[in-house]
Amino acid sequence: MAIHNLNRFLQSYFTAHHCHVANQNGVLKIQLTEEMDRALMNRPFYWHYVKKMGKNGDPMQLTLITNQDNTEEKGERIHFGSPRLQQIVNHLKENEQFTKLFEVVHAVRNTALQPWLVTNIKLSYIGKRNKDEIFSLGLNLVNGQMKTDMMDFLNAKDLQMQISDYCYTITPIIKPHSGFRRILTVIDQYIQDQDHQWAAESIEELKQEVDLLKHFYQGDRDEDVEQMEKELQDIKERYQPKIQFSVVNGGIFYLTGN
Amino acid sequence: MHNIDILQETNFIDKLVEKLELDGPFSSWELFKMAYDAELTTITKDFNGLRALEFLPQMEFLPHQIETAKQAIEEMNGRAILADEVGLGKTIEAGLILKEYMIRGLVKKVLIIVPASLVNQWVKELNEKFFIPAAAHRKNYAWDQYDIIVTSIDTAKRSPHREAILDINYDFILIDEAHKLKNHKTKNYAFVRALKKKYCLLLTATPVQNQLIEIFNLVSILKPGHLGSYESFLEQYGRDRKKINQDVYLKQLVQKVMVRNTRKDTDLNNAKRHIDTVWIDFTPEELQAYNELDHMVQPFSTFSKITFLRELCSSREACFLSLQKFASEENQHNQEYLQPILDKIGQLPHHAKAKKVVELIQNIGEEKVIIFTEYRASQFYLQWYLQQHGISSVPFRGGFKPGKKDWMKQLFKDKAQVLIATEAGGEGINLQFCNHMINYDLPWNPMRLEQRIGRIHRYGQEKDVHIHNFAIRGTLEEHIMKLLYEKIALFEQVIGHLDDILAELNINSFESEVKSIMNESSSTGEVKIKLDNLASIIHSTHQNTEQEENQYGNP
Numbered sequence: 088m089a090i091h092n093l094n095r096f097l098q099s100y101f102t103a104h105h106c107h108v109a110n111q112n113g114v115l116k117i118q119l120t121e122e123m124d125r126a127l128m129n130r131p132f133y134w135h136y137v138k139k140m141g142k143n144g145d146p147m148q149l150t151l152i153t154n155q156d157n158t159e160e161k162g163e164r165i166h167f168g169s170p171r172l173q174q175i176v177n178h179l180k181e182n183e184q185f186t187k188l189f190e191v192v193h194a195v196r197n198t199a200l201q202p203w204l205v206t207n208i209k210l211s212y213i214g215k216r217n218k219d220e221i222f223s224l225g226l227n228l229v230n231g232q233m234k235t236d237m238m239d240f241l242n243a244k245d246l247q248m249q250i251s252d253y254c255y256t257i258t259p260i261i262k263p264h265s266g267f268r269r270i271l272t273v274i275d276q277y278i279q280d281q282d283h284q285w286a287a288e289s290i291e292e293l294k295q296e297v298d299l300l301k302h303f304y305q306g307d308r309d310e311d312v313e314q315m316e317k318e319l320q321d322i323k324e325r326y327q328p329k330i331q332f333s334v335v336n337g338g339i340f341y342l343t344g345n
Numbered sequence: 346m347h348n349i350d351i352l353q354e355t356n357f358i359d360k361l362v363e364k365l366e367l368d369g370p371f372s373s374w375e376l377f378k379m380a381y382d383a384e385l386t387t388i389t390k391d392f393n394g395l396r397a398l399e400f401l402p403q404m405e406f407l408p409h410q411i412e413t414a415k416q417a418i419e420e421m422n423g424r425a426i427l428a429d430e431v432g433l434g435k436t437i438e439a440g441l442i443l444k445e446y447m448i449r450g451l452v453k454k455v456l457i458i459v460p461a462s463l464v465n466q467w468v469k470e471l472n473e474k475f476f477i478p479a480a481a482h483r484k485n486y487a488w489d490q491y492d493i494i495v496t497s498i499d500t501a502k503r504s505p506h507r508e509a510i511l512d513i514n515y516d517f518i519l520i521d522e523a524h525k526l527k528n529h530k531t532k533n534y535a536f537v538r539a540l541k542k543k544y545c546l547l548l549t550a551t552p553v554q555n556q557l558i559e560i561f562n563l564v565s566i567l568k569p570g571h572l573g574s575y576e577s578f579l580e581q582y583g584r585d586r587k588k589i590n591q592d593v594y595l596k597q598l599v600q601k602v603m604v605r606n607t608r609k610d611t612d613l614n615n616a617k618r619h620i621d622t623v624w625i626d627f628t629p630e631e632l633q634a635y636n637e638l639d640h641m642v643q644p645f646s647t648f649s650k651i652t653f654l655r656e657l658c659s660s661r662e663a664c665f666l667s668l669q670k671f672a673s674e675e676n677q678h679n680q681e682y683l684q685p686i687l688d689k690i691g692q693l694p695h696h697a698k699a700k701k702v703v704e705l706i707q708n709i710g711e712e713k714v715i716i717f718t719e720y721r722a723s724q725f726y727l728q729w730y731l732q733q734h735g736i737s738s739v740p741f742r743g744g745f746k747p748g749k750k751d752w753m754k755q756l757f758k759d760k761a762q763v764l765i766a767t768e769a770g771g772e773g774i775n776l777q778f779c780n781h782m783i784n785y786d787l788p789w790n791p792m793r794l795e796q797r798i799g800r801i802h803r804y805g806q807e808k809d810v811h812i813h814n815f816a817i818r819g820t821l822e823e824h825i826m827k828l829l830y831e832k833i834a835l836f837e838q839v840i841g842h843l844d845d846i847l848a849e850l851n852i853n854s855f856e857s858e859v860k861s862i863m864n865e866s867s868s869t870g871e872v873k874i875k876l877d878n879l880a881s882i883i884h885s886t887h888q889n890t891e892q893e894e895n896q897y898g899n900p
Binding site: 088089090096099100103104155163164166167168169170173175176177179180182183184185186187188206207209212215216217218219220221223238242246247248263264267271278283285286290295298299300302303304314315317318325327328329330331332333334335336337338339 | 365
């Protein structure tokens with residue numbers, strides 16, 4: 088789900104990174120850890136120097152204000168799109184790409200967990216106008232079953248990084264690489280099945296822009312030709328329709344059979 | 346399928362397998378999920394539509410503002426000239442566009458260049474309305490330290506700032522009052538051209554004022570090299586503004602980079618404007634002094650005489666001070682010659698207009714009133730005179746420091762009933778909470794009157810606005826009022842097009858045109874006829890221009 092409660096999101100983010108957070112009236116006072124100070128505060132020289140001196144260093148405190156009506160408190164105001172939030176989002180996207188998780192099971196008997204390859208995929212349609220789509224796909228690496236909206240399915244479960252007592256994992260029959268290929272095939276089919284009106288529009292626009300450019304360069308001197316070629320290249324780059332496929336994150340999930 | 350390139354990222358699975366072999370490190374479920382949620386928050390969900398709206402529920406945008414933002418992002422790829430008429434909310438449109446790009450994670454480093462007097466206001470609006478943490482540039486402040494900086498071009502282009510700024514790759518650059526960049530030979534223009542940028546918005550209410558080459562210069566900031574070279578463009582199009590409608594390519598181009606909303610085609614007409622002319626008669630003493638001054642043939646030019654007469658129509662103080670200055674600067678002879686009229690002016694009773702102001706404000710009752718005057722001396726006088734009648738007022742001038750301006754505006758909002766502003770003071774302040782305006786002196790350029798009205802009749806005004814235009818009968822104010830304002834019915838239709846019309850007629854400045862008419866005419870009758878002619882030329886050109894207007898700008 089997209090973030091809607093920024094305060095809660097930040098609280099979870101810093102708590103998950105082992106920072107102490109005091110959260111009151113939309114003001115978060117965060118005592119950073121060394122790791123988070125290095126990640127967010129942009130002071131590599133400080134850390135370089137402290138470490139050289141053989142000291143521990145003093146991670147900073149950060150005050151983030153999510154309550155926009157609070158104008159009294161001193162600190163950084165944070166809202167959707169603000170540079171600090173972008174930094175945090177990028178930190179998440181860079182660092183949280185891979186996982187291996189187990190469903191929490193309170194078992195008294197031996198219980199089997201089946202391996203799933205889960206991938207969250209972003210398709211970006213890039214042309215005159217742009218659009219992104221996100222798919223969360225899961226593939227059971229034993230029986231080949233495929234599920235869409237996998238993240239929603241997982242949200243209903245308890246997951247952790249260690250396997251629960253009395254549980255064991257089934258060895259995958261499908262290897263991750265070939266599992267991933269199956270997922271790619273599905274996405275490919277999905278792309279083929281669309282009518283791509285957007286791409287047709289973009290190509291139409293491309294033609295118009297090229298015409299327009301040529302009009303303004305007609306009868307020009309030689310030195311301008313080079314410039315025009317460069318402009319043509321830029322226009323093509325912008326309007327030639329593309330679909331970019333990327334994986335937001337993914338991993339192996341061991342889940343109970345039912 | 347339509348020849349679509351597909352770019353695939355494939356190393357994900359290799360890396361995952363590698364991690365599985367090494368058994369980690371892996372993300373916790375919580376952080377893994379947060380990364381996914383963050384991605385959902387920053388994606389562009391659809392080919393159409395703005396995400397910023399769902400994150401700014403407290404803002405009530407007008408339909409044309411949302412439309413403009415969408416057009417600039419979806420159709421123009423974030424490089425656009427926003428050319429709405431004054432008072433339709435270009436700042437709001439620009440803020441919305443910026444916010445959208447920031448939410449999508451496409452913009453982080455931002456430079457906003459605005460007139461020095463508006464820096465604080467931009468900072469305030471971006472912070473309070475859009476929650477965009479913009480800051481004004483301060484001395485001893487590194488340009489790369491802060492992500493979103495608002496500054497003036499005079500600061501930005503000066504060493505060492507210039508070098509620092511040109512070194513940075515900006516994601517987003519905004520330039521307010523961009524019509525000041527129309528001349529490609531200026532330093533300002535060269536500086537703006539040299540900025541490194543991804544997205545760029547140019548804000549101006551008057552994109553094509555005089556010559557077609559101006560549009561070349563503005564477009565060349567947005568799309569360098571797109572229009573060929575300056576020389577070949579000039580060769581092809583010359584300087585004729587009319588070609589903008591004759592050449593389909595040029596028209597197409599303008600439509601691709603410019604959005605223009607006019608008052609006519611927006612819903613802003615909810616708050617109506619009521620304009621009335623308040624005719625005032627000079628007292629016999631005043632009229633006598635006026636006529637005496639009017640009939641003097643020496644020692645000054647007609648031109649300065651017009652100035653003195655205009656001043657006398659405003660206040661004794663304004664006229665007295667500049668006449669005295671003139672007398673003492675020139676030779677001794679003048680002093681003697683002018684002394685009788687100076688004495689006469691010095692002894693005049695309170696000004697007829699000032700009395701009318703008090704009467705009018707007393708009728709208005711408790712509501713806020715803004716008074717515009719052309720002269721500082723009149724401003725002082727009025728403030729004193731109002732105080733004598735128990736009416737509280739605050740002054741407002743162009744020369745005030747930004748902090749003082751904010752303070753005066755706040756005082757006006759919370760405490761004083763009246764704000765008395767001079768022309769330069771009026772630029773860029775927004776006073777939606779006030780709905781009465783007294784134009785104590787009329788400017789000779791109707792465009793400037795429109796800008797004054799735009800201070801209160803703008804986005805956010807909930808009540809009808811009342812504009813009271815003062816003019817003294819039997820003086821040159823009467824000519825101006827009758828011929829320029831009433832006859833052409835400028836208020837209703839022509840104003841928005843006046844710039845275009847003047848350009849069409851090759852008139853650079855309306856004001857100097859009127860002045861030269863006054864200057865070169867030997868009698869009041871001649872002035873009348875010439876102004877009459879000017880009015881009818883404007884009127885007929887307007888009808889042609891109106892048709893053109895509909896053809897460029899918004900499709």
